[in-house]
Amino acid sequence: MRNVTIVHVAERARVSVKTVSRVVNNEPTVTPDLRERVQAAIDQLGYAPNIAARRLGGSRSFLIVAFNDRKLTLENWASDRGNNWIDRMQYGAMLRCDVHGYHLLCELIDLESDQLARRVQHVLSSLRPDGVILTPPNCEDPTVLEALKRAQVPFVRMGSAAAGPGARVRMDDQAAALRLTEHLVEQGHRRIGFVTGSARFLASHAREDGYRKALAAAGLPVDESLLVPGDFTFEGGVAAAEALLSRPDRPTAILAGNDETALAVMHVARRLDIAIPGDLSLATFDDTPSVRLSLPPLTTVRQPVAEMAAQAVDLLVAAAAKDGKLSRADHLLPFELALRASTAPPP
Amino acid sequence: MRNVTIVHVAERARVSVKTVSRVVNNEPTVTPDLRERVQAAIDQLGYAPNIAARRLGGSRSFLIVAFNDRKLTLENWASDRGNNWIDRMQYGAMLRCDVHGYHLLCELIDLESDQLARRVQHVLSSLRPDGVILTPPNCEDPTVLEALKRAQVPFVRMGSAAAGPGARVRMDDQAAALRLTEHLVEQGHRRIGFVTGSARFLASHAREDGYRKALAAAGLPVDESLLVPGDFTFEGGVAAAEALLSRPDRPTAILAGNDETALAVMHVARRLDIAIPGDLSLATFDDTPSVRLSLPPLTTVRQPVAEMAAQAVDLLVAAAAKDGKLSRADHLLPFELALRASTAPPP
């Protein structure tokens, strides 16, 4: 492939390079007539502006970075959560990047590394992205936030319940937990266990708040012993479920901190010969494929992860197109309650 | 952050810009003494070469693109396989990219779009990556392969059983299926069903070959009616499992085309009150988290996806560092048999 540059397009459309640039960058002062001629030349030649050159000369890089928190060795892979949260995030982000002519770069960071700040700074100064998307738990990490602030890169924190720098895009975790708990209460449950999420994730606390609020609103007391800490892993869920389900006055319903935890609860329930939803109702958060396909399918709150990521990209692109400044807004996206067979009135 | 450029490093280390460049690019003709001084300056200033400038001036872009085949709309998300194959691929690739100072760009393509060739070409000419990683099923797509060839970008096809252009990194699917079938035969199974994978994936055919070979080696006839087509989806798996398990002379063991299919088989077995492994043994491919955590955990072949991706990156980086040419080699990585509770002697 011989390189097709802006000059070739200009020659073909018999206009100046400047005009082609104006068309490519959507500047308003081009007549539809010319614009069309230029576009035709672009299409015919299959021209795409060289992103490196655009970055170097202009003020934008057309790159957005998403940091993923993982250990930086292959061995640690197995311990990584097999969730598809990140996957969904990437998907939503890529879709919008594509629309805007942007590209998504996924970069690994290890929050526990002592090189963390250096790593973030290195990535930013090497790539000079127009924006960064942070996902839990790195959207709460002070080192990361500080590094981003110093680099003056606009960033969006996805799914973070905490106020702080940068824009936020999230669902209302508290409201979601509240709705889910309400649903269980409506079905007649009075003893509702809650395997909380990892304390590292602020969403866990918000969900717990929603749970408490719903009980309070229904005039039900909160039995603290029914709140068992989980950590978003299967193993943690198993331990928590065992604690809840082996007691004589076991709950008639359990709210799991996330899908992984819910699967663990199912696992333990099956072992203990506790039928779902016959003996125990189960509800959870996230709506990953596995809980749609489990037996029975689980009642969950669908977190609009891809949509959140899409909006994050929109915000960053808009900021880059303007002055590179991103307002500190908090964007709440609606969640969806998926009522499935795992919740039913208590026995 | 004021931009730290190569000039600043040069001043600080009191050497020429050229020397800094030599150090950064690991050219051999620099004395350890100087190299160290320059490195110190780099560290102190937190300098990272601007990737856009490097790309523009030099012959490398330090970018590797991974194409993901998905529909380009948010709505289609749900139908996307929730597998973590892509996730694992990305992880392995990112790890190695990091080591080499490279960056991984994930780009969406839609194999069914009539804009496919244009899309691929656009991405390539805009980013000018040093290499491309193709995963199934796009590593067999003639349009994609043609576009890559025309762009003269080195690429690695991961997990493809088909010979063809570009380098290949994969596991031996046929051998894996053979070992798995052997295992079942050793346990005493004679009637072994096989829910084949999607015909779009060549690995499916290789696995079928392995299955046949193992039976032949054991002197067992192949009952063609025990080979039921699946398509790697849960729904397809359910249909196939129903066909296999509802017949009076149902198999005593089933080999599932992938984990998703295996979960579907479990689902149907449970509904039909067929105990695993008591009444039915079940083995599968991929070893995703869900089959490790299922009840019982499933016997699988662990595909070294992350390792394959890591090697793909190594190959591409090496090619870029040399002359940008990638040999057409076929790299086979060892798989791992995970024998778990889902396989046992027949009743």
Added chain:
DNA sequence: GTCAATTTGTCCTCAAGTGGACAAATATAA
């Protein structure tokens, strides 16, 4: 037809490096 407004072109600088030719400085060997 003149004036004003808008569109298009010209021309130049700049981004931050690479890469090559070759000279200068330094080290090593004979």
Added chain:
DNA sequence: TTATATTTGTCCACTTGAGGACAAATTGAC
């Protein structure tokens, strides 16, 4: 000491576009 090899520096061209200043051409209004 001289000749030779190696390291380091100098200098310049080159990459591909953005962006700004300003002139030229075109269009529209009156």
